[in-house]
Amino acid sequence: MKPFTYLIPKTLDEAISLFESHEGRSAYIAGGTDVLIKIKERKLLPDYLISLKHILGPDRPLLNADTKELYISAFITHRTLERSTLIQRTYPILHDAVKNIGSVQIRNTATIGGNLVNAVPSADGAIPLIALDASVNIYGTKGMRSIDLIHFFLGPGQSVLEKGEILTEIVVPPLLPRTGGAYIKFGRRKAMELPLLGVGMLLSLDEDLATCVKARIGLGVAAPTPIRAFSAERFLKGREVNEQTLTEAGQIAADEARVRDSIRGVAWYRRELVGVLVKRMGFTCLQRAGLKHGDSEDV
Amino acid sequence: MSRQISFDLNGNETSLEIEDHWTLLYLLREKLGLTGTKEGCGSGECGACTVIVDGAAINTCLYLAVEVEGKTVLTIEGLASPNGDLHPMQKSFIENGGIQCGYCSPGMILSATALLEENAAPDDDEIKHAIAGNICRCTGYVQIIDAIKRTSQPETEKVKVVAWQSDTGNK
Structure with a gap:
């Protein structure tokens, strides 16, 4: 690795002033699992690495x-x-x-x-x-x-x-009552793999534990940035969450996705997958939303 | 830049001069001669370079040596007891055929050891989750999972394991 000087500020202000005083020659580093790879590959060649690891702050959520x-x-x-x-x-x-x-x-x-x-x-x-x-x-x-x-x-x-x-x-922000959420990373291998598709879904239900009062659908690798499937979210709001509505929401989300071909998977497959996984996550949300606080499974 | 760091290495207080850009892997292998820690991919994919820092398994290829200041580092060389008796995990890997070419073994054994410190009686899925970052191209993993399972303790014997591990930590 190209030599650099490692700086260990204890406060945010200190970190920023170090960055400024070495402007153009410095980079921030925290865990380092991406930054050090970039340095090894010579995609990043800082003279000063400013660590954010030792800035005092809460050590848990x-x-x-x-x-x-x-x-x-x-x-x-x-x-x-x-x-x-x-x-x-x-x-x-x-x-x-x-x-x-x-x-x-x-x-x-x-x-x-x-x-x-x-x-x-x-x-x-x-x-x-x-x-x-x-x-x-x-x-x-x-x-x-x-x-x-x-x-x-x-x-x-x-x-x-x-x-x-x-x-x-x-x-x-605070969760609404009766909210269930789930995320799936879909790939060929469980570890050390970027997902072929990622689907995160959050459903908040009415007191009947069936009608959707709020829906959020986040999609990864479905566009150049992480996106939300806004139309599918709007579709679910006010509707009963069931096999039929989740299937339809999945189709709407699939239409919204701006998927493309890549080394990990082709566009048509990703699009199909959006529909399948939105539906699957919807059911998991439904199940988790119905659980009383504290007795969630999978803990 | 060079600087002085101090840390606990396999139970020995160690103080030495390092360069800021050295990885922990480089320090261990090239400067301290501890070649039990292997370099595989050099980018955090394979786990061959795994050691335990403050109880947590990490990839030394993506960990700067400067970051071990004040910490406790356990490499494969520190796992056996000073009189040469192998650690139960090492014995189990040998007895159950968890070792073939041996290149992944130090990292695999340390990942497994870190798992048992957290969870003395892991099930198969927990074992697989814990060693998912360690690639083995020989065994097909079945023997490795067996070896880890046979070292782990049923729920009631958890206390024993914890006590035993703190013994090795003090040597």
């Missing part, structure tokens, strides 16, 4: 007891989320995703913020967070700003982050 908002520091690892009982019990959609990212070794180092800022179309961490209506806090020289995660991604590898800015935190 936190639920605000009053607002019911979930706060996830961008610098915590996938493994921390995977092992969090809060995530397992209350946000199974996120647990479904983080437990299958990379491998144990990767999850022990790679951070959730890193997964987002890479802005790849297949980001497993992003899809469930989009379905959860998450926003992200971004810190830079002009201070803190917040943006909905769905608007964070601009294209493959591109996000709204400006030079020197740091994604610091993910905020998930």
